[in-house]
Amino acid sequence: MEQKLLFTDDVNGALRRIVSKSRPTAVFVLVDENTAQFVLPRLDLEATPITIPAGDEHKTLDTFAAVWDALQRGGATRHALLINLGGGMVTDLGGMAAATFKRGMPFVNVPTTLLGAVDAAVGGKTGINYGGLKNEVGVFALAADVIVSTVFFNTLPTRELWAGYAEMLKHAMLTSDDRLNELLAFEPTGDRQRLLTLLKESVEVKRRIVESDPCECGPRKALNLGHTVGHAFESLALQRACPVPHGYAVAWGLVVEGVLSHTRLGFPSLLLHRLADYVLEHYGTFHITCDDYDALLAAMRHDKKSRHGEINCTLLAACGDVRLDQAVDDDEMKTALDLYRDLFHI
Numbered sequence: 001m002e003q004k005l006l007f008t009d010d011v012n013g014a015l016r017r018i019v020s021k022s023r024p025t026a027v028f029v030l031v032d033e034n035t036a037q038f039v040l041p042r043l044d045l046e047a048t049p050i051t052i053p054a055g056d057e058h059k060t061l062d063t064f065a066a067v068w069d070a071l072q073r074g075g076a077t078r079h080a081l082l083i084n085l086g087g088g089m090v091t092d093l094g095g096m097a098a099a100t101f102k103r104g105m106p107f108v109n110v111p112t113t114l115l116g117a118v119d120a121a122v123g124g125k126t127g128i129n130y131g132g133l134k135n136e137v138g139v140f141a142l143a144a145d146v147i148v149s150t151v152f153f154n155t156l157p158t159r160e161l162w163a164g165y166a167e168m169l170k171h172a173m174l175t176s177d178d179r180l181n182e183l184l185a186f187e188p189t190g191d192r193q194r195l196l197t198l199l200k201e202s203v204e205v206k207r208r209i210v211e212s213d214p215c216e217c218g219p220r221k222a223l224n225l226g227h228t229v230g231h232a233f234e235s236l237a238l239q240r241a242c243p244v245p246h247g248y249a250v251a252w253g254l255v256v257e258g259v260l261s262h263t264r265l266g267f268p269s270l271l272l273h274r275l276a277d278y279v280l281e282h283y284g285t286f287h288i289t290c291d292d293y294d295a296l297l298a299a300m301r302h303d304k305k306s307r308h309g310e311i312n313c314t315l316l317a318a319c320g321d322v323r324l325d326q327a328v329d330d331d332e333m334k335t336a337l338d339l340y341r342d343l344f345h346i
């Protein structure tokens with residue numbers, strides 16, 4: 001099935017056209033407590049709402065089953081339509097519920113966070129957390145349509161905007177120097193029209209990569225840039241009982257993996273410094289000392305890309321010149337962490 005991406009500030013119009021074209025037997029809209037309050041009232045939609053609790057801690061089997069229950073109670077058939085109206089939590093869980101109910105009913109994603117728009121709602125990965133592990137159970141299933149808009153971002157906490165912007169920085173690094181410089185000259189809290197244009201370019205990067213590798217066997221690993229180190233920072237923050245937003249961890253991870261890209265593959269130093277300055281200014285610092293290195297390296301070895309206990313990163317010789325499956329040894333990673341601390345004055 002082809003995934004249509006619509007970039008528009010007329011979400012009502014886009015939804016009306018989708019519904020009148022597909023003529024579903026019934027329309028359901030999945031929201032969390034926040035999107036029920038802040039976003040749903042702004043839509044002119046005839047649909048049965050299904051409300052779930054907000055937050056990743058509720059991306060569980062219980063919540064998932066509650067969505068099936070609601071669809072069943074509401075008499076949904078395989079020809080009904082589910083609209084997922086929310087951030088990545090809602091589109092991940094709702095996508096999986098739709099993909100499995102009656103062996104699969106169509107769904108449309110309307111992401112309401114920047115992270116959802118640039119990443120989670122696009123590309124066909126759905127899932128829930130299970131057994132204490134993130135995204136442990138899920139299926140690949142494409143939304144029939146994804147409506148990308150910035151109109152809902154006014155009620156989004158600023159931190160959520162910055163968290164999503166880290167993924168846009170990543171997409172820019174996977175594209176070109178010009179694209180990265182363009183993003184480093186912008187702030188996502190600024191002009192919404194400009195954000196929508198940048199968002200469109202960014203989503204196209206993800207779409208291109210995903211289309212070349214729908215099941216994540218090869219080129220899609222490019223999207224892991226910044227994530228080997230980012231996930232390790234996230235894990236360390238959790239161990240410290242002081243969690244950090246995923247996007248912030250990715251921003252710091254991009255800098256460390258940028259350092260590795262520079263020392264190993266000659267990624268331009270000027271661009272790396274610009275990126276580090278930007279991340280320091282807008283995301284602050286993730287504080288580490290050399291006493292944290294062993295825990296960080298252990299977390300990196302547990303990353304999904306790691307094979308045979310080796311640390312594995314996606315690196316760049318230059319923006320757009322991607323090198324997958326780069327095995328990094330402990331000393332090289334520790335040197336990169338030292339340089340990260342220098343750049344961040346830690």
Ligand SMILES: NC(=O)c1ccc[n+]([C@@H]2O[C@H](COP(=O)([O-])OP(=O)(O)OC[C@H]3O[C@@H](n4cnc5c(N)ncnc54)[C@H](O)[C@@H]3O)[C@@H](O)[C@H]2O)c1
Pocket residue numbers: 032033034035038039054055056059086087088089090092112113114115116119120121122123124125126134135152153154155156157160163
């Ligand atoms: N499928 C993928 O490829 C993919 C990629 C990246 C992340 N993810 C998943 O996405 C999730 C994170 O996504 P997220 O950051 O969007 O989190 P989220 O969906 O939990 O949203 C963050 C918070 O913002 C609130 N919110 C959403 N829209 C709002 C609005 N317009 N105004 C006010 N509040 C609003 C939500 O209720 C929530 O409290 C994680 O579960 C992650 O695993 C999936």
